[in-house]
Amino acid sequence: MGAYILKRLVSAVPVLLGITVIVFLIMAMIPGDPATAILGSYATPENVEKLNRDLGLDAPLVQRYFIWLGNVIVGDFGRSYSLNRPVLDEILERFSATLILAGVSFVLCAVLGILAGVVSAARQYGLADKAITFAVLIGISVPSFFLGMMMILLFAVNLRWLPVSGMYAIYGGGDLPDLLRHLIMPASALSVVATGVVARLSRSAMLEVLRQDYIRTARAKGVPERRVIMGHALRAAMVSIIPVLGIQAGFVLSGAVYIEMVFQWPGIGRMLVDAILKRDILLVQGGVVFVAACYVLFNIMVDVAQSLLDPRIKT
Amino acid sequence: MTRFLALLVRNRLAAAGGIILFCVLVLTLITPFLPLQDPDVTATANRFLRPFSPGHLLGTDHLGRDLLSRLLWGTRLSLAVGIAAAVLAAVIGSAIGITAGYFGGRTDNIIMRLVDMLMAFPYILLALAIVAALGPGLMNALIAVAAVNIPFFARNIRGITVGLAGQEFVDAARLGGLGHTRIILTELLPNVIPVIVIAMSTTVGWMILETAGLSFLGLGSQPPQADLGSMLGEARSALITSPHTSVIPGLMIFIIVMSINLLGDGVRDALDPRLRSGALSRPRAATLVERQGEIPAASDDLLAIQELETQFHVGQRTYRAVNQVSLSVRPGECLGVIGESGSGKSVTALSVMGLVASPPGVITGGAVRFRGDDLVGMPYEQLRQKRGDRVAYIFQDPLSTLHPLYRTGDQLAEAIRSHHRIDKAQARARAIDLFKAVRIPNAESRIDNYPHEMSGGMRQRVGIAMALANEPDVIIADEPTTALDVTVQAQILTLLDELRRERGLAIIFITHDFGVVGQLCDRVAVMYAGRIIEEGPTGAVLAAPAHPYTKRLIACVPELGEGRRKLAAIPGLPPAVDRLPAGCAFAERCDKAQEACRTGDISLSGTAPRTVRCLFPEEAMP
Numbered sequence: 001m002g003a004y005i006l007k008r009l010v011s012a013v014p015v016l017l018g019i020t021v022i023v024f025l026i027m028a029m030i031p032g033d034p035a036t037a038i039l040g041s042y043a044t045p046e047n048v049e050k051l052n053r054d055l056g057l058d059a060p061l062v063q064r065y066f067i068w069l070g071n072v073i074v075g076d077f078g079r080s081y082s083l084n085r086p087v088l089d090e091i092l093e094r095f096s097a098t099l100i101l102a103g104v105s106f107v108l109c110a111v112l113g114i115l116a117g118v119v120s121a122a123r124q125y126g127l128a129d130k131a132i133t134f135a136v137l138i139g140i141s142v143p144s145f146f147l148g149m150m151m152i153l154l155f156a157v158n159l160r161w162l163p164v165s166g167m168y169a170i171y172g173g174g175d176l177p178d179l180l181r182h183l184i185m186p187a188s189a190l191s192v193v194a195t196g197v198v199a200r201l202s203r204s205a206m207l208e209v210l211r212q213d214y215i216r217t218a219r220a221k222g223v224p225e226r227r228v229i230m231g232h233a234l235r236a237a238m239v240s241i242i243p244v245l246g247i248q249a250g251f252v253l254s255g256a257v258y259i260e261m262v263f264q265w266p267g268i269g270r271m272l273v274d275a276i277l278k279r280d281i282l283l284v285q286g287g288v289v290f291v292a293a294c295y296v297l298f299n300i301m302v303d304v305a306q307s308l309l310d311p312r313i314k315t
Numbered sequence: 316m317t318r319f320l321a322l323l324v325r326n327r328l329a330a331a332g333g334i335i336l337f338c339v340l341v342l343t344l345i346t347p348f349l350p351l352q353d354p355d356v357t358a359t360a361n362r363f364l365r366p367f368s369p370g371h372l373l374g375t376d377h378l379g380r381d382l383l384s385r386l387l388w389g390t391r392l393s394l395a396v397g398i399a400a401a402v403l404a405a406v407i408g409s410a411i412g413i414t415a416g417y418f419g420g421r422t423d424n425i426i427m428r429l430v431d432m433l434m435a436f437p438y439i440l441l442a443l444a445i446v447a448a449l450g451p452g453l454m455n456a457l458i459a460v461a462a463v464n465i466p467f468f469a470r471n472i473r474g475i476t477v478g479l480a481g482q483e484f485v486d487a488a489r490l491g492g493l494g495h496t497r498i499i500l501t502e503l504l505p506n507v508i509p510v511i512v513i514a515m516s517t518t519v520g521w522m523i524l525e526t527a528g529l530s531f532l533g534l535g536s537q538p539p540q541a542d543l544g545s546m547l548g549e550a551r552s553a554l555i556t557s558p559h560t561s562v563i564p565g566l567m568i569f570i571i572v573m574s575i576n577l578l579g580d581g582v583r584d585a586l587d588p589r590l591r592s593g594a595l596s597r598p599r600a601a602t603l604v605e606r607q608g609e610i611p612a613a614s615d616d617l618l619a620i621q622e623l624e625t626q627f628h629v630g631q632r633t634y635r636a637v638n639q640v641s642l643s644v645r646p647g648e649c650l651g652v653i654g655e656s657g658s659g660k661s662v663t664a665l666s667v668m669g670l671v672a673s674p675p676g677v678i679t680g681g682a683v684r685f686r687g688d689d690l691v692g693m694p695y696e697q698l699r700q701k702r703g704d705r706v707a708y709i710f711q712d713p714l715s716t717l718h719p720l721y722r723t724g725d726q727l728a729e730a731i732r733s734h735h736r737i738d739k740a741q742a743r744a745r746a747i748d749l750f751k752a753v754r755i756p757n758a759e760s761r762i763d764n765y766p767h768e769m770s771g772g773m774r775q776r777v778g779i780a781m782a783l784a785n786e787p788d789v790i791i792a793d794e795p796t797t798a799l800d801v802t803v804q805a806q807i808l809t810l811l812d813e814l815r816r817e818r819g820l821a822i823i824f825i826t827h828d829f830g831v832v833g834q835l836c837d838r839v840a841v842m843y844a845g846r847i848i849e850e851g852p853t854g855a856v857l858a859a860p861a862h863p864y865t866k867r868l869i870a871c872v873p874e875l876g877e878g879r880r881k882l883a884a885i886p887g888l889p890p891a892v893d894r895l896p897a898g899c900a901f902a903e904r905c906d907k908a909q910e911a912c913r914t915g916d917i918s919l920s921g922t923a924p925r926t927v928r929c930l931f932p933e934e935a936m937p
């Protein structure tokens with residue numbers, strides 16, 4: 001198993017390098033002088049020149065890439081001009097907030113989605129199946145940012161059950177219950193679409209598996225139906241559900257950008273949007289590379305989970 | 316019937332989606348000609364008017380602009396941008412996909428590597444990076460959303476193209492001296508376009524949502540121009556005081572995306588033949604029972620199948636797979652049931668413990684009695700307790716009938732623990748004993764193997780061990796040796812025979828092979844088109860088959876135990892069981908057939924145990 005993880009990590013290196021190249025090239029598309037773009041059009045000529053020298057921006061593209069890459073590898077993402085602090089510090093702080101939000105949403109979408117899919121398949125064409133199918137249809141069609149706004153209206157403004165926005169209360173907050181209260185709405189709004197997709201896929205994966213001969217064998221052995229569904233069938237269905245969970249993790253991470261805007265969540269998505277509007281290129285560049293790299297590593301974890309589940313995968 | 320209704324509802328939903336989408340499209344097309352107020356004229360005195368205010372049907376926004384007008388113009392813009400992004404992504408992505416798929420080799424390799432790399436991004440990061448580079452703006456948001464979706468198209472279209480590029484008509488075009496461009500445009504493209512269109516229809520809703528999202532973030536359309544996303548984004552600050560400014564554009568996005576999804580689902584269902592045939596319905600825990608008529612009285616056999624009727628109901632058709640079949644076994648006896656595939660022998664076997672997949676299977680008549688208890692009418696939990704405990708099965712292909720993800724020993728232990736309260740260690744010890752009983756070498760280590768780590772013969776031994784796990788009274792073996800090669804087959808048969816004699820098991824052995832019957836069975840029943848056509852002690856039937864069909868079956872066996880036997884040597888095919896002819900089902904293939912054979916039901920004649928269903932049998936019945 002250790003060897004397999006190592007093998008996967010090694011195979012991720014070219015992907016990670018590719019990501020840095022792509023991001024670097026996209027950022028190099030910025031028209032005009034990069035330093036002016038970073039500093040904005042009000043920068044003084046001296047400042048521009050200094051920054052050009054500091055960042056090696058006067059060097060040719062390829063050389064610039066390797067300088068930047070070298071810095072990134074040792075954890076130096078540069079300095080954010082708009083925040084006047086190291087990019088990495090800001091990223092780490094913001095990313096942890098995103099991780100809490102996206103992580104909880106992901107767990108929600110996986111658990112609820114698979115559960116809904118299993119129930120739906122086990123009661124195919126029954127009332128529960130129809131209700132779930134309908135809910136899924138609504139769920140995957142509603143824009144998460146709109147849903148979030150409506151939740152604020154209902155639960156925070158009208159019913160006053162939950163705080164409107166933010167991660168912690170400004171006065172007297174800061175503990176775990178406070179965080180959870182702030183987390184409920186954004187995490188559920190964020191998970192709705194992914195839950196729908198996972199439920200849909202789990203349903204069809206379960207239907208596919210339930211027709212297999214080994215399910216008939218389990219029944220012929222006298223295995224109780226609950227165990228046939230939750231054990232034999234679900235286990236086999238997980239083989240096709242897990243890769244989709246990996247993909248959905250990417251969607252949850254993406255959707256977090258909107259949700260963070262709606263709920264004023266101090267995560268990395270909001271940081272990126274602010275950075276784009278302020279033309280803080282180094283912050284954008286660093287944030288994108290960092291999150292993309294995390295996502296690649298997450299997908300390796302998904303592959304490892306898959307190989308643990310399915311002994312037929314050669315490790 | 317319920318399945319049919321579900322399909323209908325589905326299609327209705329799809330139609331509803333189509334109609335809504337059509338209405339929205341028409342509305343946006345005629346927007347410039349409607350008597351609307353200018354969407355960008357501000358009137359701060361009229362800020363935040365509620366819906367149904369005079370002059371403003373949907374009210375006004377934070378600058379006093381008419382919301383109805385802004386909604387329609389915004390919808391127009393959102394749809395246009397979303398569709399444009401979809402077309403852009405489809406065109407570029409497909410071009411890349413076709414190129415990669417057609418040229419193959421290194422071109423393909425490099426392109427697909429790049430595509431994989433782009434797919435390694437959570438999509439929004441890439442979109443944000445592009446917008447960051449190009450600057451906020453609707454056009455740039457469009458480019459970003461299109462770019463992010465290019466890999467999806469490239470990958471899908473490449474897959475299709477690879478399949479097409481290897482086909483004869485492409486080779487022919489190449490040999491005919493056509494250039495690459497010509498081949499791609501005239502031979503490949505027309506075949507790929509339907510796939511592109513489907514892929515587009517499934518992603519366009521998504522892209523509308525994404526561009527709206529970028530606008531919502533303030534990275535798309537810039538004021539005063541507004542699409543639905545930026546309307547929602549601007550309304551956010553007034554969410555609490557004037558919720559209608561948010562609700563209106565938000566609902567519109569929802570309606571558009573939902574109608575596109577509905578339509579897309581309908582299209583996909585219509586194109587997926589598996590769904591249409593109903594093959595994707597899951598079998599329930601036990602076969603559906605809808606018995607009509609009398610339930611036969613109990614007998615004192617160990618297991619008795621009595622006038623059993625099992626049918627498959629598919630749409631309007633009824634397949635009579637098992638038609639009035641009666642069979643029985645005593646302890647220690649081996650009964651062979653022989654027939655071609657489709658004769659109903661397997662369905663008969665599966666009906667015993669309610670294992671016929673339903674839908675579509677339904678038991679419509681008769682009974683199956685185990686020690687006098689009717690298994691067919693039994694409540695599920697009672698039936699389950701007998702499954703594998705009193706009556707156990709051995710199935711044909713152990714690679715597909717064993718669970719691929721559980722260790723074989725665990726599957727065996729589970730069979731025991733489903734019926735007996737014993738702890739894991741005991742179950743494991745018992746599993747090792749069972750492995751030894753079916754002569755699996757190194758049982759202690761073998762029980763930790765997964766099915767794919769074993770040979771076919773070993774897997775079938777596991778299947779047999781599993782059937783033996785609870786020391787059942789009856790084992791139903793459904794072609795247990797068909798998937799195995801001849802020597803392994805012989806070993807398995809010997810094993811079964813020994814086990815039967817040691818343990819006094821009753822075995823019902825389903826096969827298409829008279830050679831196997833001769834080796835193992837005391838009695839044999841021959842099935843054809845869902846009915847039993849002859850029954851008797853194995854020796855008597857083999858020596859003097861009475862039914863013309865049985866006679867031919869036996870004639871096909873060259874010499875018992877010698878090489879492969881061909882059953883298919885009888886000319887013609889059995890009739891389809893949804894269109895059974897009147898009279899003898901074998902008449903079409905029988906050279907003794909007479910007029911009388913084709914009229915009316917022919918009953919079994921003779922006295923048990925020797926019976927035949929033929930008007931002109933080869934041998935006189937006692």
Ligand code: SF4
Pocket residue numbers: 862863864899900901902903905906907908909912917928929930931932
């Ligand atoms: S009943 Fe007639 S057609 Fe049927 S098998 Fe006998 S002889 Fe042939």
